[in-house]
Amino acid sequence: MNSPPAKRRRGKPKGRHPYKRLSAPFVRSAPPGRHCDGNGLYLYVQKSGTRSWIQRLVIRGRKRELGLGSVELVSLAEAREQALTNRKLARAGGDPLAEKRRLGGIPTFAEAARRVVEQKRAGWRSAAHARNWFRTLEIHAFPRIGDVAVSEVTSGDVLEILTPIWHTKGPTARFVHMRVRAVLEWAIAMDWRTDNPCNRLLPVLGPQHDVVQHHRALPHRDVAAAIEPVRAGDRGKVDTLAFEFMVLTAARGAEVRGAVWSEMDQDSGVWTIPASRMKTGREQRVPLCGRALEILEAAKKLRGGENPVVFVNERGRPLDGKRMNRLLRKHGIAAVPHGFRSSFRDWAAEETDHPREVVEAALAHVVKNKVEAAYRRTDLFERRRHLMDAWSAYLAGERRDPGAGPAP
Template sequence: MARPKHKLSSAELKAKAPGKYSDGGGLWFHKRPDGGAQWFLRYTLFGRRHEMGLGSFPAVSLKAARQAAEKWQAVVRVGKDAIKERGRQSREAQRNLNILADIAKDAFESRKAELKGDGKAGRWFSPLELHVLPKLGKMPVSQIDQRDIRDTLAPIWHTKADTARKAMNRLSICMRHAAALGLDVDLQATEKAKALLGKQRHKVTNIPAMPWKDVPAFYQSLDGGTTAELALRLLILTAVRSYPLRYLHLDQIDGDIWTIPAEAMKGRKGATSDFRVPLSKEAQSVIAEATPFARDGFLFPGVRKGVISDMTMSKLMERRGMVERPHGFRSSFRDWVAEATNTPHDIAETALGHVVGGAVERSYRRTDFLEQRKTLMDRWARQQLAKADQKIVQL
């Protein structure tokens, strides 16, 4: 005959004398001599008796204690130890309390080696730091869903579309990183958030670039010998990006070749080798002129420490009332190559440091077209030194 359940009533619990009282179904009420009381579940598994605490009375009511007892008895009925199972669930819940801010920092640290300059410039982390972590940083990553992400990025989704896209991308990486750590996260949360936010209303705007026919006059006007002017001249002559130029170290130069370390090159995903830049006679002359100002081996040092900032050259152009930006000279160079030379596409793209072709094609083609690019960069340098009234010769 089954033992009757629910022997106790809420009204009598406070008046109970010290002792242990069964409510049935394995649930017990223990009244201590000091007046305190607690619940515990008594169960037998594999021939051994166990007692599992279920909380103090009256913080845990009789009804709540009965519900807890039934929950854990169900676990025992399938052959599991209720105490061990509760511990496992508690550890899992604790693990899932990892907040997004900590996950984001860990994800950033694990990816530093993949980022330009080990991510020291902060550009990878800043979209998260500025637009995501202030609102979601303290939330357990396992509790973040698409609505949280939508509400966080909605204010900039259309007004700062590119920044919002980067923030969403970084957040997706953080969610995948959390999953790799064994946390219970929704890997589709960012995609769902995009669906809720809708298609971005923005137009891609290119960085203003100077027409290639106007570059020589500007180049020749950079005659003050300042660090910013010398840096701009070398930027124009080599058609490289600002970062590797600003961090140009004298030990990277060997004669008429400047070797940029692979980690300093952007836009070369899939390429692991350094990038060789041929230096024209004019480029070598600029380097020689700048060398006396070098500090700690860096050709273009900053005023106080480090190297010149990303804005140094831009500010020089702004002060002259120009809307064009230094990065635009890469476009100027590329337009000149297309319009005034018969340079093959692969050589032109390689001159800009772009990876050309798929992985299989690159595995068979090992050349970086250095000799052809030397000729091309010599022609580009002569273009900058041409007089204003000199006829442009098709090359």
């Protein structure tokens, strides 16, 4: 029977590596400290008397420490056997820690996707984005790999998912690729797999040749004629008010549908959209023309102004995007809500002398040139008010000075 040294050694043992140095009686009576047995196995005795097994290994170039369990549950012989198995796996390039996690239960790809969505949700601007993110995988990825362990998803699986849509539904295919890749990256971070098969698929799938399809929009000369029948046919209805307000402000549909009264300063004629609701992630001040203020008064009378949301449906909830689309189809308007921003942009370029940067600021577009963006500290608000008043006058059939307005 091997007996332990009388004096405890500190640091790495000198000379030959220890092998089966400990004994069962010593395990039961060892003083506090760490006692080496061999193959990186140590008996760890705490001052409280608690005894457990740990193993020190170099795994893929990094020093790691693994817990092998309590002495009460794991015998010396069992600890030695596990330590030898772990060491062989590490020498072969494997990861005993990952293996340990696998034994704890690997989630399926669908379960992993749900956890990824929950982890990312707080950083997304809206709940709708989280639903769309997950829905994309539900439709295209889950039928093939939803029930497959996230560690077992292969490049062949992902290739089978992407091939049918890569050249026919280019944007959707890119979203699927990006989101499958994100789930597998999370699995790598959790040590459930060592590689991401999405990283080597693009050369196999080949280049995409998307045909750019712009939002359907009306020529700016036809916008006033489109507003009139909508206003006459559904006078005073919330859909009509929201639609005209969107056209007058050149705002995005989601920004209008989510508008709340606390954002509106009707005395000053300013609508301040917080950064959390903007696509750009930056606060936007929108100048309100006289007709836009009239629309707000009409919206307030519909529900008595008791709802915090400006444009609400019959159940007191914000309008959904489909409702405005249905309104346009009902009146035979060959455009989508977002297309009216394009109509506004064309009008500003063709019919006015307003500088490009003023028009782009009215559309809440981000300055792409980093140097220019760093030096531009103004939002050109007063010049934008002049621009939006001119747009309102144009839609009303009035003649208005098309110039750039007063200098800032």
